[in-house]
Amino acid sequence: MPKNDYIVLFVEGETEKEFYEVLFKYYLSSFKLTIGGYRIVNIKGISRFETKVSAKLKYEILPKHSSSTVKVFCCYDTDVFELAQKPPTNWEIVRKKVKELGISSFNEVKAIRMIEDWFLKDIDGLCKFLNIKVPKRLHGGNAIEKIKGIFKMGKKPKIYQKGSYTHKFVGNLNIAKIRGSISNELQELETILGISIKKK
Helix, strand or coil, rough: CCCCCCEEEECHHHHHHHHHHHHHHHHHHHEEEEEECEEECCCHHHHHHHHHHHHHHHHCCCCCCCCEEEEEEEECCCCHHHCCCCCCCCCCHHHHHHHCCCCCCCEEEEEECCCCHHHHHHHHHHHHHHHHCCCCCCCCCHHHHHHHHHCCCCCCCCCCCCCCCCCCHHHHHHHHHHHHHHHHHHHHHHHHHCCCCCCC
């Protein structure tokens, strides 16, 4: 990858921004990335991708970086698309607007079904952060409900709120372990970064 390539990740909320910041710190410390830089942009809501992605690129990224060097990634949870009759974002519209700016590299990182499912890949690290024992059984219909339940187990119960920057637990998770278990979901990102997970 050319050294001047600039990676731009668009995420839904602060929780996601925190995760990708920690993930990139892991990448930078573990691999020789030849990128010119990267930026993680919180657009504060899944429905805002259609309007904010192209605007951020046009007014904040492209004045500083050539369109030929910019690699765009939109990172989001798939759960809101699986059951919705009318999905909150039309990715073809987003892709078209990005292309109109002269940017040919557009990619998606899909957390199946939500990024909280990724966090649960290292439940040991999450419970260590909360200073509690790993529960034998998790309660809740999805990963968010399960994590909310875990947060309430401590002597000083905490509240987990999706999209908020109040938890700050992501840095305590084993990112290498999580990364290894979601290799399919990170494949496009890591391919462009020029790294790969070694198969055991």
